[in-house]
Amino acid sequence: MKKIFHILFLAAAISSCQNRIPRENAETIYFGGTILTMENSPPQVEAVAVKNGKILFAGTKSEADHYANPTTKMVNLNGKTLLPGFIDVHGHLTSRAGTMDAVDLSPDPYGTVNSIKDLQNRIKNYITENKVTAQQPIIGNGYDDAIMTEHCHPTRAELDAISKTNPIIVIHASGHASVANSAMLKLLGITESSKDPEGGHLGRDKKTGKLNGKLEENASFTALLTLTNKISTGQNTESHAMQNLMKAQEEWLSYGQTTICDGRTMGESIALLQNAANQNLFKADVVYFPDYEYSKNDFNSLKSKYMKYGNHLKLAGFKFSDDGSPQGKTAWLTQPYLVPPEGQSKDYTGFPIFTDETLYTDLKTLFQNHITAQLHVNGDAAIDQALRVIKRLKDEGIYKPELRATLIHVQNSRPDHIQKIKELGVIPSYFPTHTYLWGDWHYSSVFGPERASFISPTHSALKAGIPFTIHHDSPVTPPDLITAVYAAVNRKTRSGMILGPDERITPLEALKAITINGAYQVQEEGRKGSIKAGKLADLVILDQNPLTIAPENIRSIKVLETIKEGNTVYKRN
CATH class of the missing domain: 2.30.40.10 (Urease, subunit C, domain 1)
Structure with a gap:
């Protein structure tokens, strides 16, 4: 003893x-x-x-x-x-910076432009209040036909009614379409004889065949790039662009994100990000994905930066936009839209951006260089194409799951996609805020009840053991991952309908999708995404506990403080 x-x-x-x-x-x-x-x-x-x-x-x-x-x-x-700092796996930092000076045309709940009349008055007031000169171009951003009372896009004529001398272009909330007035079409060099660009569409009046001002997909992207080049004025513009980039960074920080994504970096935006890093201006980590089609000529110089942080900036892969927007009705579907957009027949299914062979060749180049890709796929036909092409590359031994290629949005997914996604070893990144903001529109106009109930199928992915993430796609919505969590947990539309109750997940599962799973997607799970000894002190403080608050109140949670590597980079007053 x-x-x-x-x-x-x-x-x-x-x-x-x-x-x-x-x-x-x-x-x-x-x-x-x-x-x-x-x-x-x-x-x-x-x-x-x-x-x-x-x-x-x-x-x-x-x-x-x-x-x-x-x-x-x-x-x-x-x-x-x-909690661990939130990880933005798909947003558009430079796009938000680029629209910082645009006239805000957002509808409820983020703005007040709920009709075409509201849109016209908002721009007219902007012209008056800012003493805009007669020929000065005007850009508006965020109008949304899904929410506006008319449920249709404004027309060239309705923008002409605002001004015949000011070139005006208004960008759809999805970012996949825009509408220009006559003066803007002239400035852009778009005439009645202009042809549709590859992967894009010029809208025309169904009766007259004349341009109605609507620009879809590559027609819109090209127009905006052309406009940016026309209004650039050297050093002052560069300085102003940097100021707007920093303002955009502050928005992301105020929503608790310590890693920020630029999901389709194009044109001068690549140099803008690199200049910001060289000046040590980033408080958060920024991962960017240049648009591959626009960056082919610079691929060899860009690939040397892959997965290497320099002053908080890392090239994390390349981006492909394989189709358009479901709420804007340009996503590529296998079955027709429930209600076709104006000017389209009842069998309209949207359209692809790439052929299979183009996508195959481009992805092969990336995967052979051991570089990953993000593929924007909203419609089920676009999802089919991505899975088909990646399977071909995997069967040839070129794609390997450790590359963690990501399917972005995956909105119009079908149940048969789930097992294919798992077998290929790709990551679905869902946009569940759609169920909240546009769920009623998807139900009654875009997809109909059955297809709408399976958008952003997070619970099906969870059951299959697939590591998935969720994102906000800012500036399509504000950089608000808490609302994305709310939507994934509740799947409640703006009218109060529960859209696909079987696809709801728990608050903890949704939080993992914006923390540890997000770190996994950007291949940084060893240093981010959870609170664990040895990892970066990337943290966020919330005013309420998402696990104990009533699920329907998650949207009310506020970020009090954002901490990057131990330093406070945002604090709510």
């Missing part, structure tokens, strides 16, 4: 000595609130110690105190919730 007591005494003494061994001192310790790690074990901890931009320790408060010294900053969360 004495021997047993002696052993126990020695064990206690050793434990006591270990507790007194000096440990590395933390710069900051967070405690006093809910700390969600996004790790399976442990899912929650009492305290987190941080030093030199990394997490030293995550565990009990008593153990964390061993990392404290008189200079350690002790941050009491006072009941608030700490």
